[in-house]
Amino acid sequence: MAGLTPVEIGLIGAGALFLLAAIGMRIAFAAGLVGALGLIALTGWEAGIKTIGVIPYAKSINYTLSVLPMFILIGYLAFYAGITQSAFEACRRWFGWLPGGLAVATIYAVAGFSAVSGASTAAAAVFAKVAIPEMLKAGYDRRLAAGVVAAGSTLDSLIPPSALLVVYGIIVEESIGKLLIAGFVPGLVSAAVYTLIVVALCGLRPELGRPITGYSWGERWRSVPGTFPILLVIGIIFTAMFYGWATPTEAGALGAFCVFVLALAHGMKRGELMQALQDSARLSVMIFTIIWSVLIFVRFLGFANLPETLASWIVGANVPPLLVLVSIYLIYIVLGMFMDPIGMLLLTLPVVYPVISALGYDGIWFGIVVVKLCGIGLLTPPVGLCCFVVNGVRPDIPLGDIFRGILPFIVADLLTLALLTAYPEIVTFILDVAF
Amino acid sequence: QGVVDGPKVAWKLATWGKPRAFTVGIETVKKHVETRSGGKFTITIGYESFGGPKELLDLLKVGALQATTMCSSYHPDKHPAYTALDLPFLPLPDADAQQRVHEAFHAHPFIQKEMAGWNGQFYMSGLLPQYEFIGRGNPPKTIADFKGMRVRAIGGIGDAMKRLGAVPTSVDATEVYTSMERGTVDAASFPSTYAHGSYKTYEVGKWFTENMAPGTQACPTLFNIDAFKALPDAYKALFDEAKPLAYDNLKAAYKEADDKFIPLFKKARLSFVRFGDAELAEFRRVGAKPVWDEWVAQMAARGIPAQELLDLILKSAEAKGSGARS
Amino acid sequence: MAGAVETGALGPFDRALAQVENGLNLVSAAAIFVLMFIGVVQVVGRSLFGYAIHGYIDWIEQSSVLVAFLGVAYCQRLGGHVRMEVVLQNLPRRAMWVLEAIGILLALVIVGMLVYSTFLNFQRAYQLGDSTMDIRLPIWPAKLVVPIALGLLWLRLLVQLIGYGRLVRRPELAPLGVPTIHSAAEQAREEIAESLGRADARRD
Ligand code: NA
C-alpha cells in the first residue's frame, strides 16, 4: 500500500467495514475480512494471514468470557422456572395503588425478572404475555401497556446477569465482575425514573391507567414468598460476586444451576431442556464468533495505530470533554435506531473507548452508560427489537402504537442518561464499597 | 554522540499492561535508537495493541512483530528448557546477579536454539525483581506457618510453595486485590515491590515478606531473527549501545518503586517479616533442591541438557564481580 | 419442491452437512450443561469443604473452545450471526439475492483464509509445543478444533453460495440451502418462540 500511512489504511478499513455491514453482510465476517486485509496491507501477506490465525483461539479461550454461556443459559431456563407470574402478582399488590399502578408493577416485575435473565428481548416476550393482558383488562391505555413492557425490558441489560455488559468488558478489557455489580444500581435508578414518568402521566391523565386498590397488608405479605426464587437467584449471583467467594463465571454457573432446579420443580420437560441448551449453544457461538472476528479488526486498528492517534487527536483538539461525550451519545442513539446492540458495541468500542479513556472518563461508568444507550436503541424505530417482540406477542397492538407508547420512556431514558452523566457516583459508589 | 546514517526502518515491539517499571528498559531502547538514528529507525511499542501476552511468541514467529517482551510462565511448554530461570529459590540476591545469570543463560547454545524455533533471539532480560508475599492474618514466622495457607503463586514458586505445605491458588493478577480482601486467597506473591504497589495488595494485607526471595520469572525482550539480520550494521550497533543504558534505567526504576512503595507499606502498617538464616535455609532445603531435581529429571527425559543448564545458572550466580555488564 | 429436482446434489449435501452441524451443536450444548455443574462443584467445594478442582481455570478455558466454535456452522445455517438487514429488506428480490451472494462470497474468502491460518496456529502448537499456565495441559487439541469448525462453516457457506446463485438466476424458485429471510419482525417472532417455549413455534 504505497503512499498511504497506517492511519489512512486504518480509516479506509473502518469505512469499508461500515459499508459491508450496511449492505447486510454478517458483521462477524465483514469485520474479519476487513481486519485480515488490513493486516495484510500493513504487515505483508505472510505475516498478515498468519496473524489472523492466532486470534480466534487466543480471544475465545478466556476464563472471563466463559461466563457468557452461563448467563445465556439462565435466560433460556428462566421461562421454564415459572417465576414471572408470581413476581408480577407481588408487584401488583405492592405498587398497584399508585397512579398507573399496574404499569409501575410491570416495571418492577421486569426488573426482578432481569435478575434471572441476560437478554432484554426475553423479558419483552415474557411480559408482553403476562402483563399486557392484565393491564388491558384493567382498562389501561394500550400504548402505555405496550410501551411500559418494551421499555421495562431494556432494564434486563443493566441488571446482572447481562450478556451486553460481558461483551463490553471483553472488548475494552474492564473487569466483568465490576461491570456486573455496577449495573445493578443504575438499573434500579432507571426503573425509578420510569416510575416517575408513569406516575406523572397517569396522575395528569387518570384515564391512561387507574390505581389498583383494595389489597390488605396481609395479602401483600402473602405474595412475597412467591418472589423468593428470584430473590434467591439475585442473592446468589450478586452476593457471590460482591463478597468475592465466586468469580463471575462461577456465580453464573451457580445461578444457572438454581434456575435449572427451579425449572425442573416447575415441570420442565426433557425436550424443553434440550431446546434451551441448544439455543444457548447457538447464541453463545454467535457472540463468540463476533467477538473474535471483531478483535481481528481491532488488531488491524492497533497495528495501524488508529485508536491511539484518534484519541490523542481529539484530546489535543481541546474540545470540551462533555461535548465529545454528548456527541458520542448522539452517534449511539442514531446507530441504535438501525443496529443490533451487540453489533453496534463491537463496531464502535475499539475506536470510542480509547477516546473516552483519554478524556479521563471511567471505563466501568462508560460501560453502564453505553448499555443504557443500547437500551434506547432496542426501542427506537425503525429497528426497535423489543418493540417488535411486543408486537409479535400481541399482533393486535399495531407497531405504530408501540413506538408511540415508548416515547415517554425514551424521555425517561434521556433523563437517566443525564443523571448518570451528571452524577457518575450512581455507578461508581458501589465499586468503592465493594472493591 | 552524532547521528548514524541509514535507511528508514519501522519496528514494532509488543508488550502488555500499562507503562511501568518493567517497561522502562524497552522505552529506553526505543528512545536511544530513535535519537541516534535521527528518527529514521523508529520503534513503536504496543501496549497490548499488537496482541495479548500469550500470543506474542506466535506473532514473533509469523513475522508480525520485529521484537517483543514475553514472560516464560505464560506458556512454559513453548520453551521448556528456558523455564530453568523460573525455578524457585535460585540464588539471585540482587539485580546485578540476575543480570549476570540471565545473560549467561541467554548465551547458551541450547537455549538460543530453543528460542530460534520461535524465530526469536535474546536481547536483554526484564530483570523482574524477586517475588515476595503480602498476606492477611498472622505473619508467618516459620515454615510451619505456611501450612494450609492459600497463596497466589505461579510457575516454579507455586511448586515450591506446595512443598512448603501451602495451597497454590490460581487467581488472575487483576483479581488478586479482591480475592485477598475477601479471603479467597490468604497471600499473594508478586515481583516486589513494584507489582504489589500497582495491584495495591498492601492495602488489604497485614504482612510483607522482606527477604523470602522464593524466585522470580524470566521476562526477556526478544528480537525477530530475520528482522534483526536485515538491519544495517550501524543500526545493530545501536542496540548494543542501548543495552547498558536500558539495564541501568530498569534497575533505577525498580529501585524508585521500592523507595515509593516501602514507605507506603509502612504507612499501611504492614508488619515486615524478615526470616532468619536458619528459616531461609529450611525453605531452600524443602522448596529448592527437590524442585530443581524434579525439573532436571523431567527435562532430561525430553532430551534437554537440564543439569548442564542448572549448573550454568548456579555457577554464574556465584561468579561475583566478573562481567557484571555484558 | 420444484427447486429440489434441478439443484442436483445440493439438497442431499445440505442435509448431510446439517446432520453434522446438529451433532456438533449438541456437543456444544452438552458442554454448557457440564460447565454449569463443574462451576457449582468448584464454588460449593471451595466454600464448604476447602476443596478446589485442580487446574480449574485451565480446564474451563480449554473446554470453552467447544462452546466457542463447534456450533459456528449450525448458527450460520439458521441465519443466526448478527447483521444489519434494513437495506437488504427494502431491495427488490433479485438485488437482494445478489447482495446476499456477494456477502457469502466474501465470507467464503475470509473463512477460507482463517481455516488455513488457524490450522497453522494449531501446527505451531503441535510441533513447537504449547501448554496452559497452571497445570500445563497441552493446547494443540483445542487449537485443532478451530480450523475443523471453521472448515465446516466454509462448507456451509459454499452451500449457501450455490443456493443464492440459483436464486439470482431464477428468483421465482423456492429458496433452498439458504436461511429464510429474517426481517427484523420475523427475528422478533423467533426470539418470542425462544422465550415463550417451543410448543407452538415452527422451526426449520
Ligand atoms: Na439481566
Ligand code: NA
Ligand atoms: Na432502534
